[in-house]
Amino acid sequence: MANRADPAVKAGSGHEPSRDATLRSFTGYSMKRAFHAIQADLKDVLEPFGLRMLTFSALVVIVDNPGLRQAELADALVIERPNMVLIVDQLVAAGLISRAPAEGDRRAYALRPTEEGCALYQRATAAVRAHDDRMTKNLDEEKRQLLVSALGLIEAVQWEEDDNGERS
Template structure:
């Protein structure tokens, strides 16, 4: 004979068993941050990864796609997609590298720099909004802890 299984309502479902794990808490926090960042970047025609790629190109003129992939910890094929989108928007150009004509150096255009500057200001506001209520020492501790966790990977 089968016993009846209790039905849960939305309000009585708990994730307490998962809350003991740091990774689960990090994932939940990241989901909130990522959703707000997506809304923040949308008016600029950017997503988290295209913004990250544009930022790296702005800060590292002449960067090669393979270097960009390594810096962002993504597959080179995915970087090509991000760079294609940035190039189609007129924000990035590719030019053959002087020392290796098979490779390309990535450069930000003037239009790319303009959108980047506006997007950075919006992302800073996003960070302030998301970290509101945390003291500077707490923010520093979170960054330090995350860096230490990343270093173990």
């Protein structure tokens, strides 16, 4: 899963024009490449905990917001409600969270972490933190914060598209 051929090594001299020069000029492409690298590494990091990126994300939000509902969790993670079901099921099956009927609303469930879930949360977030530090080890703290800030600004663009109806 984590083994991939190294084009730079295969290329030999290592100073070739890199066939994707044009694509590299696009922010989105560079982001896809970098995210792909992070994703592959993170997958291996989470595997020992029996977690995937999505289940880990969900667990973190639930621990940080005990008692929230599935729809709220889906909103927080920008996941469609139908796709949330399996994720929650998996966390419940793993004994990491409990799905109790919400007070005052018999259709909703209140999601809370179990003790086991809190314990795993601690260990997993530490591991992911280490993973994150490793992936950004070539960035000084200033650049790293600038990166996160820039990512936030990019994501925010989609919320601005209200007045000017460019998108359908």
